[in-house]
Amino acid sequence: MSFVLGRLGQTVLVLLVAAFVSFSLFRYVGDPVNNMVGQSASLADREAMRAALGLDDAFILQFARFVGNALTGDFGMSYRFGQPVATLIAERFPATLELALISMLIATGLGVPLGVWTALNRDHWLSQVLLAASLIGVALPTFLIGIALILFFSVWLGWLPSFGRGEVVRIGGWTTGLLTVGGLRALVLPSITLGVFQLALILRLARAEMLEVMRADFIRFARARGLKPRAIQYRHALRNTLVPVVTMIGLQFGNVFAFSIIVETVFQWPGLGLLVIQAIQFADVPLLAAYLVLIALCFAVINLAVDLAYVAIDPRVRSGGGVRRTA
Amino acid sequence: MRLPVLLTTALSAAFLVASPVLLPTSAVAQEGKTFRYAYRVDPASLDPHALAETFTLSWLGQIYEPLVGRGKNLELVPALATKWEQPEPDVWRFHLREGVKFADGTPLTADDVIFSLQRVKKDGSDMAYTVASVTDIKKVDDHTVDLVMAKPNPILPVQITSTYIMSKDWAEKNGATAPASVKAKVENFASTNANGTGPFMIASRQAGVKTELVPNPNWWGEKSSNVSKVVFTPIQSDATRVAALLSGEVDMVYPVPQQDVARIEGNDGTKVIKGSELRTMMLAMDQHRDELQNSDAKGKNPLKDKRVRQAIYQAIDMNAIRDRIMGGTSHIAGTMIAPGINGYDPKLDDRAAPYDPEASKKLLAEAGYPDGFTFTMDCSNDRYVNDERICQAIVGMLGRVGLKVTLNAQTRSKFFEKVLSRDTSFAMIGWQPLSYDAHSTLQDTMNTPVEKVGTYNIGNYSNPKVDELTRKIEVEVDPAKRNAMIFEAMMLDKADYGHIPVHQAGLAWGVRKGVNVVQRSDDSLELKWVSVD
Numbered sequence: 001m002s003f004v005l006g007r008l009g010q011t012v013l014v015l016l017v018a019a020f021v022s023f024s025l026f027r028y029v030g031d032p033v034n035n036m037v038g039q040s041a042s043l044a045d046r047e048a049m050r051a052a053l054g055l056d057d058a059f060i061l062q063f064a065r066f067v068g069n070a071l072t073g074d075f076g077m078s079y080r081f082g083q084p085v086a087t088l089i090a091e092r093f094p095a096t097l098e099l100a101l102i103s104m105l106i107a108t109g110l111g112v113p114l115g116v117w118t119a120l121n122r123d124h125w126l127s128q129v130l131l132a133a134s135l136i137g138v139a140l141p142t143f144l145i146g147i148a149l150i151l152f153f154s155v156w157l158g159w160l161p162s163f164g165r166g167e168v169v170r171i172g173g174w175t176t177g178l179l180t181v182g183g184l185r186a187l188v189l190p191s192i193t194l195g196v197f198q199l200a201l202i203l204r205l206a207r208a209e210m211l212e213v214m215r216a217d218f219i220r221f222a223r224a225r226g227l228k229p230r231a232i233q234y235r236h237a238l239r240n241t242l243v244p245v246v247t248m249i250g251l252q253f254g255n256v257f258a259f260s261i262i263v264e265t266v267f268q269w270p271g272l273g274l275l276v277i278q279a280i281q282f283a284d285v286p287l288l289a290a291y292l293v294l295i296a297l298c299f300a301v302i303n304l305a306v307d308l309a310y311v312a313i314d315p316r317v318r319s320g321g322g323v324r325r326t327a
Numbered sequence: 328m329r330l331p332v333l334l335t336t337a338l339s340a341a342f343l344v345a346s347p348v349l350l351p352t353s354a355v356a357q358e359g360k361t362f363r364y365a366y367r368v369d370p371a372s373l374d375p376h377a378l379a380e381t382f383t384l385s386w387l388g389q390i391y392e393p394l395v396g397r398g399k400n401l402e403l404v405p406a407l408a409t410k411w412e413q414p415e416p417d418v419w420r421f422h423l424r425e426g427v428k429f430a431d432g433t434p435l436t437a438d439d440v441i442f443s444l445q446r447v448k449k450d451g452s453d454m455a456y457t458v459a460s461v462t463d464i465k466k467v468d469d470h471t472v473d474l475v476m477a478k479p480n481p482i483l484p485v486q487i488t489s490t491y492i493m494s495k496d497w498a499e500k501n502g503a504t505a506p507a508s509v510k511a512k513v514e515n516f517a518s519t520n521a522n523g524t525g526p527f528m529i530a531s532r533q534a535g536v537k538t539e540l541v542p543n544p545n546w547w548g549e550k551s552s553n554v555s556k557v558v559f560t561p562i563q564s565d566a567t568r569v570a571a572l573l574s575g576e577v578d579m580v581y582p583v584p585q586q587d588v589a590r591i592e593g594n595d596g597t598k599v600i601k602g603s604e605l606r607t608m609m610l611a612m613d614q615h616r617d618e619l620q621n622s623d624a625k626g627k628n629p630l631k632d633k634r635v636r637q638a639i640y641q642a643i644d645m646n647a648i649r650d651r652i653m654g655g656t657s658h659i660a661g662t663m664i665a666p667g668i669n670g671y672d673p674k675l676d677d678r679a680a681p682y683d684p685e686a687s688k689k690l691l692a693e694a695g696y697p698d699g700f701t702f703t704m705d706c707s708n709d710r711y712v713n714d715e716r717i718c719q720a721i722v723g724m725l726g727r728v729g730l731k732v733t734l735n736a737q738t739r740s741k742f743f744e745k746v747l748s749r750d751t752s753f754a755m756i757g758w759q760p761l762s763y764d765a766h767s768t769l770q771d772t773m774n775t776p777v778e779k780v781g782t783y784n785i786g787n788y789s790n791p792k793v794d795e796l797t798r799k800i801e802v803e804v805d806p807a808k809r810n811a812m813i814f815e816a817m818m819l820d821k822a823d824y825g826h827i828p829v830h831q832a833g834l835a836w837g838v839r840k841g842v843n844v845v846q847r848s849d850d851s852l853e854l855k856w857v858s859v860d
Binding site: 029030031032034035036037038039040041042043044046080081082083091147150151154155158161162163164165265266267268270274275277278281282283 | 365368371372374377378379380453454456507515518519533534535536537560561562563564566567568570571573574575576709737738739740741742743744747758761771776778779780782783
């Protein structure tokens, strides 16, 4: 418990630092005022707007105001949409989370078993093919995969939609595309695109770790004791393989969630990534600030979850002392 | 763990979802036709007075209507007013159409018009400039309104073609009597809801994602469209937008990037409709500072010398820019206004001097810069069609006559911040008069910058004669005299080499065959003219 509390304290600190750093960068994103007024506005009108938004105030003052308001749950109004930032983010959050979850599910569900299998069957021809394919997965840029998939499955074959989220069902404040055929179809291409890199990464890591563990002394002793190969592989080796793999999956989930910007742009996926890329172009500072803090929060939470997962997987962590970090 | 089993299961699951045979695509439209289209961005707000931005206004024009509208060739046509006249030089009288109803069923009266125009003048409204000349609004009777001005304003009707009329009752009931304002931190019912008199109304909308429109049953106009449902989606990525058209998921996309025109034309079942923009791209040169910024010409500003400006003019090969960068679709500009803008005259559009690098070098030598000089060019890289590539080409061409130019291409918010604060020596910007009248170009980009005029005259070009003509054009009632003065002012700028007009970029809309649309040169898609076979 004290472990969790300690981590929560650290989280607050991380969020403050993230907010501070992002705020100090905002002065370089350009002038939002020009985007907010039409071409007929005079220079005096623009100055008045800038003053009203507090953009002329000292950096520290702006930052203090942001933190103060954020503590009361007020993240301000988006310059572009004229709506509260919190509402906008809440509206877009489900789309990104679903996309990230599905793509990580694909990546993990295929990556771990395939990685283990290729480690155990190193000389099988399929292993060689999978490894070569995973190299391509790591090397190809995401947007290229996305556009190639659109070209193939949408334009040529006409099987799957090339953009958007399909039909969504609203449940309370949450919108989901998982319950409709249209929604599921729309998920296929973006989640594959987003998952390909992660799949390749997890596969290669799982394979490497498995090979490493299989060479370890305790596996040799287990063999000497005459345990069945399956029991050795899945009870002893796999468990030890999973610790670094879980760390990686956790951190990669953060990445997938935070940086789905490219995939969301290519597929016009109405999530946070699309919102944020438009916010950058518009210099929509309140939206950017809230987004970056949210992302920092996500990473902090994921890290905490990963640490807790260690406890479940690796009994050595439970016996007190520090947590072994591999990444 | 059996790998083949795992793979087969995964693959068959994927195909189950993917296969169109097993799971048919969502329902096809029942009665009437559905028209699905995509544009690069979403309208910024539904509040018709919140932002004076071309696309937002054009899109909202499907839902809301002005007093005076625009026809297929941008000519003025009656909209909510059937007739307008000037009983006295400083009064415009508008006779409202009888029997017009808003989408919610309330009838349109003079009170709605007065309320809307007053709302437009409120703080937070970005449309105030359209009625800036109006000092008083008077109700004559339920269907007649007088707009009173301090001095005659002959172009008021052309200025208000995007000034939309809202329902007074609806706005008051929903607390939307003032425009949405981020400045005042007011959220506004009208920025997410709409109630207009226009041909279409909103059935559902998720900002930035999807908007569905249906015909407004209360619309007064003659129904010429057979569309019973419109689905609008913003698709930001050019490649995805084009793919959506090619795959048949949408019926129309715009804008189509130049490099994809051939692909859409080569595809069975799609075509491209081309035209020219109304926005004129131009080069602005600093004619104000005594010492040019970021230059090795210390202590002086070579751009103040007309010979130097002419040298730059003659060093740029506009044909090459049109053919190599714009795919042959742009219209080379000889003046600051485009064909289609009120005041345009083909005689204005002749270039002031031909492309001639040798003449350029001679002029530079005469002006005292035989070896040229250095300066920086400011350019946006995400605002105008091919903006960065055009600037790169210009920098290269100027290099050939000895002008060593450093290009500073940035994203739009950085670019405008820099050039509007006059922190520039040489920059490319575009201007499209929202009133489609030359006066806006003169006032905002050519008049000496003071207070509210000349905001976009970023090179601070200043010719008192042009300023004087601009003032006169503002109040001249006789169209022939007015056009003569526009001609004179444009010729003065040209003779001064005050600006270097570049071109109007080509417009390209990608349309599925069997879909009929009217392309207006202001890039506005009017849904009432759309029909689907």
